[in-house]
Amino acid sequence: MSKKASIGVTGLAVMGRNLARNLARHGHTVALHNRSEERTRSLVEQFGDEGDFIPAYSAQEFVDALERPRQIVIMVKAGGPTDAVIEEFAPLLEPGDVIVDAGNAHFADTRRREKALRERGLHFVGTGVSGGEEGALNGPSIMPGGSKESYESLGPLFEDISAKVDGEPCCTHIGADGAGHFVKMVHNGIEYADMQLIAESFDLLRGAAGYAPAEIADVFRTWNTGRLDSYLIEITADVLKHVDAATGKPFVDVVEDAAEQKGTGRWTVQIGLDLGVPISGIAEAVFARSLSGSKPLRSAAQGLGGPSRAPLTGAALETFADDVEQALYASKVVAYAQGFNQIQAGASEYGWDIDLGRVASIWRGGCIIRAKFLNDITAAYADEPGLPTLLTSGGFRKAVEDAQDSWRSVVSTAVKLGIPTPGFSTALAYYDGLRADRLPAALVQGQRDYFGAHTYRRVDREGSFHTAWATEDRTESPS
Numbered sequence: 001m002s003k004k005a006s007i008g009v010t011g012l013a014v015m016g017r018n019l020a021r022n023l024a025r026h027g028h029t030v031a032l033h034n035r036s037e038e039r040t041r042s043l044v045e046q047f048g049d050e051g052d053f054i055p056a057y058s059a060q061e062f063v064d065a066l067e068r069p070r071q072i073v074i075m076v077k078a079g080g081p082t083d084a085v086i087e088e089f090a091p092l093l094e095p096g097d098v099i100v101d102a103g104n105a106h107f108a109d110t111r112r113r114e115k116a117l118r119e120r121g122l123h124f125v126g127t128g129v130s131g132g133e134e135g136a137l138n139g140p141s142i143m144p145g146g147s148k149e150s151y152e153s154l155g156p157l158f159e160d161i162s163a164k165v166d167g168e169p170c171c172t173h174i175g176a177d178g179a180g181h182f183v184k185m186v187h188n189g190i191e192y193a194d195m196q197l198i199a200e201s202f203d204l205l206r207g208a209a210g211y212a213p214a215e216i217a218d219v220f221r222t223w224n225t226g227r228l229d230s231y232l233i234e235i236t237a238d239v240l241k242h243v244d245a246a247t248g249k250p251f252v253d254v255v256e257d258a259a260e261q262k263g264t265g266r267w268t269v270q271i272g273l274d275l276g277v278p279i280s281g282i283a284e285a286v287f288a289r290s291l292s293g294s295k296p297l298r299s300a301a302q303g304l305g306g307p308s309r310a311p312l313t314g315a316a317l318e319t320f321a322d323d324v325e326q327a328l329y330a331s332k333v334v335a336y337a338q339g340f341n342q343i344q345a346g347a348s349e350y351g352w353d354i355d356l357g358r359v360a361s362i363w364r365g366g367c368i369i370r371a372k373f374l375n376d377i378t379a380a381y382a383d384e385p386g387l388p389t390l391l392t393s394g395g396f397r398k399a400v401e402d403a404q405d406s407w408r409s410v411v412s413t414a415v416k417l418g419i420p421t422p423g424f425s426t427a428l429a430y431y432d433g434l435r436a437d438r439l440p441a442a443l444v445q446g447q448r449d450y451f452g453a454h455t456y457r458r459v460d461r462e463g464s465f466h467t468a469w470a471t472e473d474r475t476e477s478p479s
């Protein structure tokens with residue numbers, strides 16, 4: 001009998017192709033399938049010497065090439081195409097077989113698909129995969145959801161091909177049904193926030209301190225040797241150093257300033273709203289992209305008045321880059337704290353048992369937000385698994401407290417000079433909101449009770465109350 005494959009990949013565009021090659025390079029026999037045969041053929045032609053591939057040119061041939069339990073990784077466009085591929089393969093599979101969706105699916109779709117396939121005796125594993133094309137080939141961060149049982153067969157394969165940090169795989173079973181895709185969604189939300197904060201740092205260094213892009217690249221390279229050491233800072237320095245060959249201008253000056261988005265950041269914010277979790281750093285990052293893309297609105301607003309202050313000079317200029325580093329660090333802690341709180345809220349809403357320390361640990365390598373900083377988050381949750389927010393954990397608390405003078409000064413410089421810093425500003429407002437002893441929400445409750453008899457609770461007595469605002473004596477009664 002001919003050799004069977006331990007796993008199959010269907011959907012051989014660049015991500016699927018690279019995952020298949022990664023699996024083969026690690027010694028696993030991989031069955032290959034694609035809607036158009038050409039992609040299957042060209043993968044084998046170009047990369048056939050990297051490992052054992054079994055090309056299949058029909059769904060049945062693909063399924064027959066797999067050992068049991070069959071494990072099929074689907075790497076196609078999220079939405080309808082994923083449903084179509086599932087429907088193509090599910091009827092050919094047998095109880096206990098596993099279908100893996102490694103695309104960026106919405107976790108609610110994953111929950112729906114998992115339930116439907118479970119009823120047909122199949123395992124469905126929605127898996128977050130981060131790291132782009134390069135990660136898929138050389139070691140991504142992998143976030144599988146689905147049943148524990150499916151992880152028993154799939155886990156060793158995925159751990160094998162994932163990135164490794166200190167010898168540990170950047171892959172862990174996240175939790176049941178849609179947990180993997182939920183965590184990947186929040187990863188992307190944090191990615192948006194992190195990118196926005198870095199972009200604001202660039203804008204400040206240029207607008208307030210007058211640095212050229214190449215000089216800012218050097219500043220980022222220096223930061224990348226310290227606590228901000230991360231993939232995103234590293235690539236930012238490369239992008240800023242790059243000079244456009246056609247014009248000789250900095251690359252960043254010839255690119256249209258309208259940031260696009262595929263949708264995972266928007267999902268994160270929508271779900272944050274549904275769960276009632278203040279993920280303002282992620283939300284501002286999504287809105288900043290929307291604002292950048294609102295071309296007619298922006299052109300109508302050209303010429304609106306702004307402050308007439310001159311950029312920084314003297315001592316303020318000298319310390320400014322350090323101040324921005326502190327502001328970036330503190331704002332980043334806030335964005336991650338909010339993201340982890342969202343995972344916590346999702347876990348409690350959907351009944352997932354998610355280990356936040358493990359999530360931080362598998363984000364240390366392979367993924368887009370990989371950073372030295374995630375070692376500290378891993379350690380914070382190891383010290384205190386029930387940590388309410390990263391901001392109160394020892395190391396972060398001290399670092400943010402120490403950073404706050406610079407943080408406040410950077411935000412006020414931005415405000416005075418009219419440089420938009422929604423990410424820095426909202427992070428600081430969140431920090432001040434959280435640590436406030438009393439919030440003006442008491443007044444909001446008064447307003448709600450006044451116009452809508454919505455009632456309020458008192459600080460000194462149990463129960464709900466209403467004040468008869470329309471009467472002369474404004475008597476209060478329990479409601």
Ligand code: 6PG
Pocket residue numbers: 104129130131132188191260261262263264265367368
């Ligand atoms: C990753 C990335 C990846 C992709 C995002 C970017 O983790 O590998 O997050 O999933 O780059 O889809 O999305 P936007 O187009 O929305 O910026």
